[in-house]
Amino acid sequence: MDIEKRKRNKLIRVIFVDIIMSLAVVGLVFVLVAVVEGWRLGANLKLEQNGMAQIESLPTGAKVVIDGKQDFNETNISKLLSAGEHEITLWKEGFDSWTKKISITSGLLTRLKHPRLFKKERTTEEVASYQDLRFVYAAPDHRSLLVAKNNTTKWQYITALGADKVTTEEIDVKGIFVGTSDGKFPGEILQVTWNDTGEKVLMQVKNGETVEWGVLSLKKVSESVNLSQAILKYTEKGADKKPETTTETRVPEGKRILTQAVISDATASRFIALIDGNLREIDTSMKTLSESYLKNIAKFRASGSQLIYLTNAEKDKRQVGIYRLGDKGGIDIEVIVRSKKDASIGLAISEFDSKKYLCVTVDDRLAVYRANEYPTYGNNDNSFEKISEEKLGFVPSELIKSGNGEFFIAKSDKKFMIYNLDLEELSYVEHQNNNIAWLDYYLMFDVVDGKMEVFDFDGANRRTILNQDVVAGFDAVINSNNRYMYYVTKTVDGYSLKRDKLI
Structure with a gap:
């Protein structure tokens, strides 16, 4: 009997210990999950959920001051902060400082990935000098520059911007556009778009009444193509499926007038284009034109194979829609009604943080849409949700997305609206000049009275980093490895392309 009793007591102890251990594990997991999600005991001994900052x-190793108290860690860091507003200051010996007030939300991550500190004393060197200068264009990947003097087809392609010595190649674009066969370039450059590798440039050029599109191969100029002229000789490529058109309006065959083009592949051999008001694809390697995907289109913007488009007026209204290359037709997003059919309309499309965004401006009204995935024709399960609608203080003359796709930017003269897709919030910035100028993906600049002022995308932290002779109207850029900053200054003999060493 004693043996049975001991066995029973032992079994009870084992079960009790197992229960306690199980409860301890569950409790520990609960505590760890709560800690990871930012839950802490506050000063008043109440449970509070923090947020993560x-x-x-750039550069790293900056001191971090939070609400006046210096943290013992240096950048880059992650820090739990209580919900509410906090002031963050970054500083580093020998550099300027950066300060911003941020709003922390319980349980959410707030990213400050854009602060840049500049050396107070920098080494400057001249890269090239010019008697006159027409343009300096920086590639979006910040690895190369395209530079030209006035009225000449001999341009410079400057690469290896992060190396001790840059590589400069002279390219001659003579004969690619109308009026350039004599070695002069009288045309006005309306648009410039680089391909992903920074080795080709798509240009829209106006010379008198003639407007042309051409793609320049900067590595091998002989492979450059005047698209406006080339498509007149390209053959039609049939498609297996006939798309549904947006209208019955017919454009006479044989015109092939190219009014808009965007690069649609990494090598810049394929283009999505508006030809006679129809959306088509141009393949320069195969020398072919696709059938018309959509008709009666006024303009469009593209992100990969996805497009947002605007139709011409039909029955006193216009349609804003989205289209995926290869689908049977487009999907309506917004109807521009009769009273607004002549409005100034801007379009933009972007992808950020695995989400899809559209932006539409109708005169001074701005709307932003979001979806997890693009809807496809005949399947609207992933329809776009309108997440923001604002009345701007101006009618934008231009609406674009930023180089990294994180911002929508509307501009009119010197007024800029920037919509941040990360925070999903809008801010206004006043420029001294009327061009959108970026030093990197987050830092903008102005040239005022020969001085370069830089500031964050939201207008904060404006400070002067160059004090004299900087020329407005030319690109300035920080190269891809953050080693050098390139800019143009005025000299007694003309212009100088310079670079400052940043690290």
């Missing part, structure tokens, strides 16, 4: 800087 991810603070980065």
